[in-house]
Structures are given as C-alpha cells and as structure tokens.
Amino acid sequence: MTALVLLDHEGGRIRKAALSAVAAATRLGDVHVLVAGDAAAAQAAAAIAGVSRVLHAADARYAHELAEPLAALIVSLAPGYDHIVAAAGALGKNVLPRAAALLDVQPIPDVVGIEGADTFVRPIYAGNALATVRSADAKKVLTVRSAAFDAAPAEGGSAPVEVVAPVDGADVSRFEAIHLSDSERPDLESARVVVSGGRGMQSEEKFHALDPLADALGAAIGASRAAVDSGFVANECQVGQTGKIVAPELYMAFGISGAIQHLAGMKDSRVIVAVNKDPEAPIFQVADYGIVGDLFEIVPQLADALKK
C-alpha cells in the first residue's frame, strides 16, 4: 500500500497541517508526497520523517496550486497509489474532490480516525456526530483534520526528490493575486494556545484588548463568526464549522456565546476557558474553567497575574 500526500506549503516551508497529513498517511502504508511550486518546499518535504519519495511539480503551471492543472496531475499519478491524501485545509479541499470526481471516487473529507485501509471516522453535523464509513472505492481520496493527528517530525528524513512531468489539462483558470495577512503571531491551526474573542469584544478597537494576553501566552488570536462579521477582526481568524478547526492545549473564549458552529471548531481543545457576562451562555457547558464577568476587567487581570 502506498499513499500520495499533497503538501501545503508557504514561503518554502511545509505547513504543520500537512505534517499531520503525512503522519496520518504513514498509518496507511508507504508515503510519497507531492509538492507543487517552489523547489525550497520540495527540499523541505524531503526532510520530513516517514516520507520515502518527493514528487516535485516544478512546471510553472503548478506554481499557484490552481485546482484544474493540479487535479489533472494527481489523476495522472493516481495509478501508483491506493490512497490520495491531503490536510483538510483550503488546498486539499479545493483540489482533492476534483481529482476524486475524475477518478470516479467519492472523497472522504475531514478524517479524524483511521480504522483500516478502507474505514475512516469523520465528524458530521458540525461535529455533533461521528460517522464511521467504509469506502467501496478502489482508491481512497481523503482529507485529514490536522487537529486529530500529531504532526510528523519535519526533520530526520532524507527522501529523494524527483521532478514530475507536467500533464496537459484544461487551461481554464488564471491566478491573479494573493493577499496574505501578515501576522507576527503563531499560526492559528498549530498554536499551543488560542485566545479568541466574540461579539462581546464590542468593536475592532476593543478587540485589541486581547493582544497583551495573547503576547503573554505566545498565543494565536481567534474569533467567532459574529466578531468577524462585525468587522472586529480578519476572517482568517474565524474558528468554527466554516472557519478553522483548532485543537490547542488551551483555548480561551472571551465574549463568545458558544453556538454549535463555533464549538465544532474548538471543542477538541485540551482545556477550554470561557469568560462571559451571561452565566447561561452555552460555552460554559464545554468550558473546563469559567468566569462570569466583564471580560474588559478580567483580561488585564489575567495578563497581570501571568506576570507573577
């Protein structure tokens, strides 16, 4: 059994979510990885522990990881593989279902458990149920939820890198521009601590009240959909069913009521803390520690107490 893992990378580095996908794939067999774009990322992929081969899609048409050419490339490589895997991020969710349709396969998204070569566990209904599914397809195409698998070590491997020949496909899409938000903070999906704000933060300006606490903890900043929709914070901060799924050691929710769509994105965190004025807020039902009170008083007190 051999699995092909499509790796997400940025700035020549492999994203942590992709390392979790590699770790999941090692449970299915021998692991080859596919890197589209720059050579530095392909070299970084070669060092991942557990990877036995790196396929580098070096042709210019793959530089921006557009779904149309990349899915066609994956289909051309598919005959050598039993499993085709990616992290359940924007890249994997965009590309893998397209490749699956071309292979006449039903994809299995957001896998959180592997029970065998054809049997997988995935959350449905915003994480309110866990379905165990068995695939009858000859090839399994899956995306894995990185929060559910420990990342493979980024160092220690020495896999050979080979450039794969491009494949002619429909030339129907063009990359125009990318707008990444530059944040000094750790990446939300791989942070050990996440400090999140909701509608209770009241404004964009007041949302910054979380900054000193996040600094003190070395935390990533997250948000509920309400905070994002109100314009308090950029939408890549959104945690939830339709945003990012995180499972940090510590998740701190300030002014977040705890709608099921938000809980879907954070309820697997090891420790959950909630601070909310409303003692009846649903977030308290999943919080290990809760404080009923005004977050604008409590957040500075927390930052002070951490310094002691």
Place this chain on the structure above:
Amino acid sequence: MKILVPVKRVVDYNIKPRVKADGSGVETAGLKMSMNPFDEIAVEEAVRLREKGAASEVVVVSIGVQQAQDTLRTAMAMGADRAILVLSDESPEPLAVAKVLAKLVEKEQPGLVILGKQAIDDDMNATGQMLAGLLGWAQGTFASKVELADGRALVSREIDGGTEDVSLALPAIITADLRLNEPRYASLPNIMKAKKKPLETLQAADLGVDMAPRLTIVSVAEPAERSAGVKLASAAELVEKLRNEAKVI
C-alpha cells in the same frame, strides 16, 4: 446567460441533532428543515447577478425527497425564476449529486453554476469541485467576491491565511463562502408569487446516473462528552488553576 443554483434541504442550522439509538445515523424525523445556509448565499449571488443584468435567468435545482420542493419554493421567493426537483430516495453522496448536476448542465446549458461551499449536514465540501471536474470547467471555490466581465469570472477565494484572486473562463463553477453576501428574506408577496413559478419534477432513475453510495455507514456515534467544568471567581484563581491543575501554562 443562465445561472444554475443547486440547493439542499437540510436540518435547520439552529438545531442540535441527536444520534439514533441504534447508531445507524442521525435522527432527522420531525426536525425543522431549511435551505442549507451556504445555498441561500449562492441563490442571493445569482439573483444579484441577474438584477445587475449579468444574467438572464436563475434556475434552482434540488435532489432528494418530495419535500425538497419547499426549499425550491424558498429559492424562487428569493428571486429564482424556475426550479427543477430531481426525486431520489435518500440523501445521495456528492459524487452522485455531481453526476446528476452534470446531466442537468448538459440539458440547461448554464454559463455559470453557483453552489454553496458545503452542506451543514454531511459537511463534505466536495460537490462543486466534483461537478467542475466532471465538466472540465474552471472552479472558484470558497468565493467571497464574484465579478463577471469579458466572458470571465473574477473570484476572490478564502484561503488559509488570507484571500486569493483567480480569473476563470466561463462557463465556470463557483462555490459560495459565508462572506460572499447577506441573503435577502423572502417577502410575503414574493412567497405568494413563488407558488406560481414553474417547478419541473424529474426522476433520478431516468437520468441514467448510478446513485449507489460508495461509502457504507458502519456506525454513527455521539462524540465524547466533555466533563462539566468549574466556575471560578477571579482571574488570579484561573491563572493558578491553569498553572497547577491543568498545567497548560
């Protein structure tokens, strides 16, 4: 140009569903059903494009049981012109849905298909991409902005860490993210008008698509319950607990 918008009838997003006692699935009987929220956004975008003169007709389609016609009527009350209901026994998988939609695309010849990014019941996030693959069309997934010009669609996509702009040759597939727009409410007069709009019914079996599921549900379980936590009185007490009891800081 015609726009096709597939819509799905799902358990209302405010309802927390329960797993069936026998572990065979999720109990949906008797629950309030609504249009999938992402599909409302897709319908809204299509209607706006028609209002701007960028499209001439908006056709909505749903695949599923007879009651899905309520969802189609809702879409027509929002402004869609006509509807197609493809009757099928149960909730088909995205692969089968994409194949049915590909047949309808052949028949209707739309210049654009706008879907929701995912359905909130199966959380698959796959149908749009699969349809694009089957048709060989360009795809603009997780769209937060769409502009049509010179036979192309310029789409801003939500990606990890920001947004990306892509330009797609038409015909194309777009899947709607939450931030694409704010869907309108259907007014009472429009709900009444929607009752008179045409709704065509087809049988999935007549389309020559193999609807058999590829995934067998072995079991469905409740996720592990978190144990109840404690309420604390002060920030100092919380920091002490996080340091000495939970040992996370």
